[in-house]
Amino acid sequence: GAVVSQHPSRVICKSGTSVKIECRSLDFQATTMFWYRQFPKQSLMLMATSNEGSKATYEQGVEKDKFLINHASLTLSTLTVTSAHPEDSSFYICSARDRGPRWGYTFGSGTRLTVV
Amino acid sequence: QKEVEQDPGPLSVPEGAIVSLNCTYSNSAFQYFMWYRQYSRKGPELLMYTYSSGNKEDGRFTAQLNRASQYISLLIRDSKLSDSATYLCVTNGGFQKLVFGTGTRLLVSP
Numbered sequence: 001g002a003v004v005s006q007h008p009s010r011v012i013c014k015s016g017t018s019v020k021i022e023c024r025s026l027d028f029q030a031t032t033m034f035w036y037r038q039f040p041k042q043s044l045m046l047m048a049t050s051n052e053g054s055k056a057t058y059e060q061g062v063e064k065d066k067f068l069i070n071h072a073s074l075t076l077s078t079l080t081v082t083s084a085h086p087e088d089s090s091f092y093i094c095s096a097r098d099r100g101p102r103w104g105y106t107f108g109s110g111t112r113l114t115v116v
Numbered sequence: 117q118k119e120v121e122q123d124p125g126p127l128s129v130p131e132g133a134i135v136s137l138n139c140t141y142s143n144s145a146f147q148y149f150m151w152y153r154q155y156s157r158k159g160p161e162l163l164m165y166t167y168s169s170g171n172k173e174d175g176r177f178t179a180q181l182n183r184a185s186q187y188i189s190l191l192i193r194d195s196k197l198s199d200s201a202t203y204l205c206v207t208n209g210g211f212q213k214l215v216f217g218t219g220t221r222l223l224v225s226p
Contacts, residue, residue: 034214105150106162
């Protein structure tokens, strides 16, 4: 089946630094990728939708300049958390949609970001 | 009212039990429904999807969709310890977006 590889799985960074998270579709071309944030014991919250070769669409309340998304190819999307602060600490998950059936949403394994 | 509602649990059952996880939705326009399983600190993995009213079976899992009642369930037979996880009821909202339930936490004990 479709596989989405997300790296790193865990990262600890100092306040004020930037962190990049990568999401790769390994065996299919992902025209659309989604970035989610998940707080403990809560469900996933969509942050943004990225389409290959165009600007990402951010959900209301998500700062575009803080969460930079790049979807430069059909197999790679990146999320960069800029000038990270402790409140950005969270679990970030990407999802890619296969060009196949409409239900083909595959999730990455997630990245736990801790800002100290 | 949330678009997709699930009892957060936790739901505790012994090994070998039959478990029914339930989900209701408010928008009759939703077309596809999926059940995802999420282990702690991992990404969700797709268990089953359905779009037709009725039952769909895959091994120990059966998904049931009742469009008239706007209700979906996931039945797990012969529960195993490895079934302990959070189960997310998910549907496709507009513009390719997924709509998530809050998830039901299932604990299977020896």
